[in-house]
Amino acid sequence: MAASSFWRPFRLIAAIGILVLIAALTACKKEETAAAPNIRPVRTVTVEPREAGETVSLTGEIQPRYQADLGFRVNGKILERPVDVGTQVKTGDLLARLDPQQYRQDLEVAKAEVAKADAEVTRSQAQEYRQRELLKNGHTTQVAYDQALKTFKTAQAQADAARAKQVQASENLGYTDLKADADGVISAIGADPGQVVSAGQMVVRLAQPGEREAVFNLAEAAFKNPPKDPIVEVKLVSNPDIKTEGRVRYLSPQADPTTRTFTVRVSLPDAPPQMRLGANVIGSVTVNEGSSIAIPGSALFQKDGQPAVWLVDKEDTVQLKPITVQRYQGDSVIVGDGLARGDVVVTAGVQKLLPGQKVSLMEASAAQ
Numbered sequence: 163m164a165a166s167s168f169w170r171p172f173r174l175i176a177a178i179g180i181l182v183l184i185a186a187l188t189a190c191k192k193e194e195t196a197a198a199p200n201i202r203p204v205r206t207v208t209v210e211p212r213e214a215g216e217t218v219s220l221t222g223e224i225q226p227r228y229q230a231d232l233g234f235r236v237n238g239k240i241l242e243r244p245v246d247v248g249t250q251v252k253t254g255d256l257l258a259r260l261d262p263q264q265y266r267q268d269l270e271v272a273k274a275e276v277a278k279a280d281a282e283v284t285r286s287q288a289q290e291y292r293q294r295e296l297l298k299n300g301h302t303t304q305v306a307y308d309q310a311l312k313t314f315k316t317a318q319a320q321a322d323a324a325r326a327k328q329v330q331a332s333e334n335l336g337y338t339d340l341k342a343d344a345d346g347v348i349s350a351i352g353a354d355p356g357q358v359v360s361a362g363q364m365v366v367r368l369a370q371p372g373e374r375e376a377v378f379n380l381a382e383a384a385f386k387n388p389p390k391d392p393i394v395e396v397k398l399v400s401n402p403d404i405k406t407e408g409r410v411r412y413l414s415p416q417a418d419p420t421t422r423t424f425t426v427r428v429s430l431p432d433a434p435p436q437m438r439l440g441a442n443v444i445g446s447v448t449v450n451e452g453s454s455i456a457i458p459g460s461a462l463f464q465k466d467g468q469p470a471v472w473l474v475d476k477e478d479t480v481q482l483k484p485i486t487v488q489r490y491q492g493d494s495v496i497v498g499d500g501l502a503r504g505d506v507v508v509t510a511g512v513q514k515l516l517p518g519q520k521v522s523l524m525e526a527s528a529a530q
Contacts, residue, residue: 187511201520205510206474209501211455219446220377221399224437227429229349229369235337236258238359245366247351251342258353258365260338269335272328279321286314346370349439374433376408376443379423392447394428399442406432454488455497461509462487462495471501472508472515474523480508480515 213231238260245257293310296302350367353359376396397405414425428445430437437443463470469487472480485500501507506523508515 177196201522202514203524204472204474204480204508204515204521205524206506206508207457209455209457209505209507211503212349217446217448220378220380221442221444222376224374224430224433224439224441224443225377225427226346226349226369226371226439227373227427227498229346229367230343231352231364231367232257232340232343233315233352233361233363233365234258234340234359235266235361235378236260236334237358237360238338240355240365241353243351243365244352245348247348249399250346251348251368252345253342254341255342257342257348257368258340260340260359262335265331265335268525269328269331272324272331276321276328277326279324283314283321286310286317290314340365341369342368344368344370345372347439369439371439374430374437374439375411376428376430376445378426378428379418379421380413380426381423382417385483395446396428396430396433396437397446398437398444399444401436402410402444404434404436406430406434406437408433429519449461452526455501456491456494457497457507458509459490459493459495461507463513464475474506474508474521477520478522479518479520481517 241259243258245251245255251257272338290307290310290313293302293307297304297307346368348366350364351367352366359365376394391409394410395405396406396408397403408428408430410426411429413426414427417424457471461471463472463482465482465484468484470482470484473483474480477492483500483505486498488496488498490496508521510524
């Protein structure tokens with residue numbers, strides 16, 4: 163008991179010394195922490211404008227330059243349609259046929275009318291001849307002869323009208339057969355056998371695949387800096403190795419009321435056979451927009467609802483700089499105004515920075 167009492171004061175002194183040492187070390191650490199500045203590491207890029215064009219790509223399809231909607235010139239019920247979508251046809255091939263019974267009857271009636279009119283011409287001509295001879299001998303009056311002459315000329319006119327109706331009836335009968343007026347392929351069907359169609363209604367669509375075009379729908383924004391007579395590279399979506407070049411032949415002067423896009427047709431005089439009608443293609447053209455500055459999208463910050471970026475100055479502190487965005491291109495942002503060559507822009511950690519804050523540069527690259 164005596165020994166334990168003897169060492170107790172020494173233990174108390176040691177504990178007090180340890181506590182004092184810990185307090186001293188903690189104070190030193192706090193002083194060092196307070197003295198050290200809050201330097202945040204950031205990633206950056208250096209602005210470097212570039213003189214280069216931008217490649218714009220659109221998806222479209224192969225269409226024929228010439229195609230027509232074909233229909234009957236007369237009304238009727240379709241009896242047969244020996245073609246379907248994809249059928250190759252030659253000039254004069256039968257595409258569809260109407261029920262001709264009514265038009266055959268009309269032709270027979272017209273023939274009967276012609277026969278009747280011819281008989282009347284023969285009768286009135288003989289009557290006119292007799293009246294003319296009697297008038298020479300003084301056995302009839304001038305009035306009677308004039309009446310006979312009038313009847314004869316009227317009969318001739320009626321005969322001419324009857325023949326015209328016969329010709330029209332014959333043509334209408336011929337119109338019951340719809341035939342191809344050019345070599346091509348059937349690209350669409352508008353009516354089926356058994357259906358009653360009116361004159362001019364589309365029955366088949368005939369495309370002439372000899373001259374093909376790539377058709378695209380272009381947004382209005384693409385007209386800001388349009389290239390002059392560009393060469394368009396067109397390649398198949400299914401096989402990009404199959405490609406050709408063409409030039410813009412037609413640009414729609416008015417936007418589509420539904421999609422608000424403009425139709426662009428690119429002529430393909432050397433289109434390979436694999437670019438069949440309806441094939442999906444990608445058209446690419448280079449638009450030269452002069453000098454441009456692109457920065458990563460992660461560099462954007464908002465200041466009062468407007469786009470801005472953090473710039474690193476010579477003292478390695480950051481300041482917020484408002485910019486204007488010309489457009490977005492993938493993961494990059496094309497800057498309109500606000501940046502100049504040599505500016506160092508923070509690209510990572512922008513949400514945790516404060517104006518005037520000290521930073522350390524982890525990585526620097528060129529923004530183009």
